[in-house]
Amino acid sequence: KQEVTQIPAALSVPEGENLVLNCSFTDSAIYNLQWFRQDPGKGLTSLLLIQSSQREQTSGRLNASLDKSSGRSTLYIAASQPGDSATYLCAGGANSGAGSYQLTFGKGTKLSVIP
Amino acid sequence: DGGITQSPKYLFRKEGQNVTLSCEQNLNHDAMYWYRQDPGQGLRLIYYSQIVNDFQKGDIAEGYSVSREKKESFPLTVTSAQKNPTAFYLCASSIAHTDTQYFGPGTRLTVL
Numbered sequence: 001k002q003e004v005t006q007i008p009a010a011l012s013v014p015e016g017e018n019l020v021l022n023c024s025f026t027d028s029a030i031y032n033l034q035w036f037r038q039d040p041g042k043g044l045t046s047l048l049l050i051q052s053s054q055r056e057q058t059s060g061r062l063n064a065s066l067d068k069s070s071g072r073s074t075l076y077i078a079a080s081q082p083g084d085s086a087t088y089l090c091a092g093g094a095n096s097g098a099g100s101y102q103l104t105f106g107k108g109t110k111l112s113v114i115p
Numbered sequence: 116d117g118g119i120t121q122s123p124k125y126l127f128r129k130e131g132q133n134v135t136l137s138c139e140q141n142l143n144h145d146a147m148y149w150y151r152q153d154p155g156q157g158l159r160l161i162y163y164s165q166i167v168n169d170f171q172k173g174d175i176a177e178g179y180s181v182s183r184e185k186k187e188s189f190p191l192t193v194t195s196a197q198k199n200p201t202a203f204y205l206c207a208s209s210i211a212h213t214d215t216q217y218f219g220p221g222t223r224l225t226v227l
C-alpha cells in the first residue's frame with residue numbers, strides 16, 4: 001500500500017526566498033501526484049497535478065517535479081511571499097489494495113514566510 | 116458560482132446519535148469523495164463514488180454510511196457505531212476518478 005512522507009513537518013523562511021518542499025512515496029507504480037494547499041480551518045486548494053508520464057508542471061511561481069524511479073516529488077516556490085504561508089500537502093494516486101485508484105496523502109509541511 | 120458546498124460548518128453530536136453531513140457540487144463532476152482529517156494526520160478516505168447510485172468503501176468506512184442518489188449530492192452519515200467521530204470532514208469531487216480533486220470548505224464535527 002502506498003505511503004507518502006513529507007519532510008520537514010514545518011519550515012520557516014524569510015520573504016523573497018526560493019524554497020523547496022519535499023514529498024516521497026513508496027509505490028513507484030504511481031498514476032499521478034497532486035499538490036494541495038490548506039489554510040487553517042479550511043478545505044484543500046489544488047495547486048498542481050503531475051501525471052506519471054510527466055517530469056514537471058508549472059503554475060506561476062510554483063513548479064512541481066516528479067521522479068518515479070526515486071519515489072520523490074518536489075514543489076518549488078519562487079520568491080516566497082507572506083501569503084504563501086499555509087500547509088502544503090502532497091498526495092500520490094495509485095491502485096489501492098482493492099485494485100481501484102486512490103489518493104494517499106502525506107501529513108503536510110507547514111510553511112511560514114516571515115515578512 | 117461553481118464549486119462544492121458543505122454544511123453545516125460546525126456540528127455537535129451527543130454520544131449515540133447519528134448525524135448527516137451534507138456535500139453538494141455544481142461542477143458536473145462524476146466522482147465524489149469523503150475524507151477525514153485528524154490533527155497532525157494526513158487525510159484518510161472514508162467513501163468514494165465514481166457514478167450515481169454506486170459507491171465504494173475507503174480505508175476507514177466502519178461507522179459511516181453514504182448515498183449517491185443524485186450526481187450533485189453525496190451525504191455522509193456518521194453513525195453511533197463510529198467510536199471516535201470528532202474530526203474535520205472534507206468532501207471532494209473530480210471530473211473522473213483519476214483527475215484533480217476539488218475540495219469543499221469542510222465540516223468540523225465534535226462529539227459532546
